[in-house]
Amino acid sequence: MSSAQLEIQLIASLVAIACAIPGTFLVLRKMAMISDAISHSILPGIVVGFFITQDLNSPLLIVLAALTGVITVVLVEQIQKTGLVKEDTAIGLVFPALFSIGVIMIAKNANDVHLDVDAVLLGELAFAPFDRLLISGVDVGPKSLWIIGSILVITVALLFAFFKELKLSTFDAGLAASLGFSPVIIHYGLMTVASVTTVGAFDAVGAILVVALMITPAASAYLLTTDLKKMLFLSIFFGVFSAISGYWVAHWLDASIAGSITTILGLLFLVVYLFAPSKGLIAVMYREKQQKIEVSLLTFLLHLKNHTEENERHVNHLREHINWQKIRAKTVVDLALKNNMITIDKHIVSLTEKGDDFTSQAIDYIITNEDAQIEDMKDDFFLFRG
Amino acid sequence: MSKKTAVQIDDLTVAYNYKPVLWDIDLEIPEGVLMAIVGPNGAGKSTLIKSVLGILKPIAGSVSIYGKSYEKQRSLVAYVPQKGSVDWDFPTTALDVVMMGTYGSLGWVKRPRQKEKKAALEALEQVGMLPFKNRQISQLSGGQQQRIFLARALVQDASIYFMDEPFQGVDATTEIAIINILKALRKANKTVIVVHHDLQTVPEYFDWVTFLNVKKIATGPVKDIFNDDNLTKTYGINYKVSIQK
Numbered sequence A: 001m002s003s004a005q006l007e008i009q010l011i012a013s014l015v016a017i018a019c020a021i022p023g024t025f026l027v028l029r030k031m032a033m034i035s036d037a038i039s040h041s042i043l044p045g046i047v048v049g050f051f052i053t054q055d056l057n058s059p060l061l062i063v064l065a066a067l068t069g070v071i072t073v074v075l076v077e078q079i080q081k082t083g084l085v086k087e088d089t090a091i092g093l094v095f096p097a098l099f100s101i102g103v104i105m106i107a108k109n110a111n112d113v114h115l116d117v118d119a120v121l122l123g124e125l126a127f128a129p130f131d132r133l134l135i136s137g138v139d140v141g142p143k144s145l146w147i148i149g150s151i152l153v154i155t156v157a158l159l160f161a162f163f164k165e166l167k168l169s170t171f172d173a174g175l176a177a178s179l180g181f182s183p184v185i186i187h188y189g190l191m192t193v194a195s196v197t198t199v200g201a202f203d204a205v206g207a208i209l210v211v212a213l214m215i216t217p218a219a220s221a222y223l224l225t226t227d228l229k230k231m232l233f234l235s236i237f238f239g240v241f242s243a244i245s246g247y248w249v250a251h252w253l254d255a256s257i258a259g260s261i262t263t264i265l266g267l268l269f270l271v272v273y274l275f276a277p278s279k280g281l282i283a284v285m286y287r288e289k290q291q292k293i294e295v296s297l298l299t300f301l302l303h304l305k306n307h308t309e310e311n312e313r314h315v316n317h318l319r320e321h322i323n324w325q326k327i328r329a330k331t332v333v334d335l336a337l338k339n340n341m342i343t344i345d346k347h348i349v350s351l352t353e354k355g356d357d358f359t360s361q362a363i364d365y366i367i368t369n370e371d372a373q374i375e376d377m378k379d380d381f382f383l384f385r386g
Numbered sequence B: 001m002s003k004k005t006a007v008q009i010d011d012l013t014v015a016y017n018y019k020p021v022l023w024d025i026d027l028e029i030p031e032g033v034l035m036a037i038v039g040p041n042g043a044g045k046s047t048l049i050k051s052v053l054g055i056l057k058p059i060a061g062s063v064s065i066y067g068k069s070y071e072k073q074r075s076l077v078a079y080v081p082q083k084g085s086v087d088w089d090f091p092t093t094a095l096d097v098v099m100m101g102t103y104g105s106l107g108w109v110k111r112p113r114q115k116e117k118k119a120a121l122e123a124l125e126q127v128g129m130l131p132f133k134n135r136q137i138s139q140l141s142g143g144q145q146q147r148i149f150l151a152r153a154l155v156q157d158a159s160i161y162f163m164d165e166p167f168q169g170v171d172a173t174t175e176i177a178i179i180n181i182l183k184a185l186r187k188a189n190k191t192v193i194v195v196h197h198d199l200q201t202v203p204e205y206f207d208w209v210t211f212l213n214v215k216k217i218a219t220g221p222v223k224d225i226f227n228d229d230n231l232t233k234t235y236g237i238n239y240k241v242s243i244q245k
Helices: A003-028 A032-041 A043-053 A059-081 A087-109 A117-122 A125-130 A143-171 A173-178 A183-222 A228-253 A257-275 A281-306 A315-322 A326-338 A353-368 A372-377 B045-052 B070-076 B094-106 B114-126 B142-154 B172-187 B199-205 B228-235
Strands: A132-135 A138-142 A342-345 A348-351 B005-016 B019-030 B034-038 B060-065 B077-080 B160-164 B191-195 B208-213 B215-221
Touching: A003 A032, A003 A125, A003 A138, A003 A143, A003 A183, A003 A228, A003 A257, A032 A043, A032 A059, A032 A087, A032 A183, A043 A059, A043 A087, A043 A183, A059 A087, A059 A183, A117 A183, A125 A138, A125 A183, A125 A257, A132 A143, A138 A143, A143 A173, A143 A183, A143 B094, A173 A183, A173 B077, A183 A228, A183 A257, A228 A257, A257 A281, A281 A326, A281 A348, A281 A353, A326 A342, A348 A353, B005 B045, B005 B191, B019 B045, B019 B060, B019 B191, B019 B208, B019 B215, B034 B045, B034 B172, B034 B199, B045 B060, B045 B160, B045 B191, B060 B070, B070 B077, B070 B094, B077 B142, B094 B114, B094 B142, B114 B142, B142 B160, B142 B172, B160 B172, B172 B191, B208 B228, B215 B228
Parallel strands: B034 B191, B034 B208, B077 B160, B160 B191
Antiparallel strands: A132 A138, A342 A348, B005 B019, B005 B060, B208 B215
């Protein structure tokens, strides 16, 4: 592996971490679309900054672009506040307007420079190692690495300092306000971090991938954990994993690095979405099927409990009485037998003591919705996991 | 009665987009009462609480807690928001939510430590939710979630408690458990202010009541003012409740 390759992977990984942190909170605040808006609408900020400094890596560029990002958020909120349009419409109104201003400014004035629309959308990660940072003549590494590295240090420091405040205001803004932690300050703080990160990552991975790196790792992590800290760590892990494996996929296919990273992110989410242990599609479908069977089981047990007469409990008549198809009836009877809830004696089905207790308890739960007594049953039966 | 005034509201007017939802409210809440705020939907009950707590900015009027502004008296006040105001799918546990009640006394940046955790566990115990401390909050029933919210307020060890519909969507057992805790708070001379919907239970649960419908209709002891006349004034229609007093 050449040092350029190493540097590209390092930049991509740092970008991934820097994006995953604000991304986690954006996903939890249901503000994923705002990162899309920010990533596009900071373009005029970058262009103006570039015209002033003639340097794509100038800090002024980052400041101006971040400012445009925050202005985007303010504009969206102001339009939304009029009550005439909903938030998604407001976002759809604001960012194309700002983005197109940036595009026109580039087309009018910057045709002959590195700043072009392709680079803006997809980034130029492969060229990042060529732009070196020289400190009194000594090469200390690619400029992008230093920029995103600095942003990451600040982001992590802010996360450590204000984790409690971020968590509280994301979960319960009302309580945060009443306790004196201004949710407005935290909101704009997060928006500023998201904007600055977007600008820092922009040059490396472009406007589209920035969104993918903010939202996809967090969305995947959300399906896998019920702990905010673990969610943050998982998002970071997914981001870095996609960054590095995406780089190698691009290397083998001789394709765009940004495109490959985004593809890996998409595939990663698909896998998590399908196979996540409790929230994944397959787990949910399995659980629903189990619940269906268990409701049937309960119906069946209740029928037995309510009927003492033998003709109602004869194996061959059960199907007609409960009006079920043969296969379903068999599944249910088997399940009841397996759990020792019924006995079949000369084709007459009877409840065992356990079956009788279970039925009473379950019905009691359904009627009273009282949770305490159901706790022991929860592990055995999906029905009560609600 | 020569009780101290816990909460004093003067000429409070709150508007959303220039439409007043609370109009010129004067309200004096004495220390140590268990007070219901009743009124129809859109009467401004939640808005009143939120304005007192500085969550909403009134366009006129002032609020004082024991004679000083809310900002100076934050530590004396605890708040239980409506259960529906938060996302219960948020990745966190019951214990962690209760710990949030300690954040106010910690202030910015400082992290909760062993002392805060101990207080949170005690509050969970108080509402009978200790066995569920590590459960993810979406895995709790509606009643259990409400108890968690109550525990979060208890852990603040405040003098005044504001609660926004704490009985909404809870089962009968939880309702009794909650009201017993509220009565215990009153016994400890705490002031409890509850937005309440079930008029039938007002005389049984509360000793003080405020009728609200954009304007204040009446406020005072339940035994004196909880009558058909005030109910009719508040709810508009000719209100007849045959409530045992």
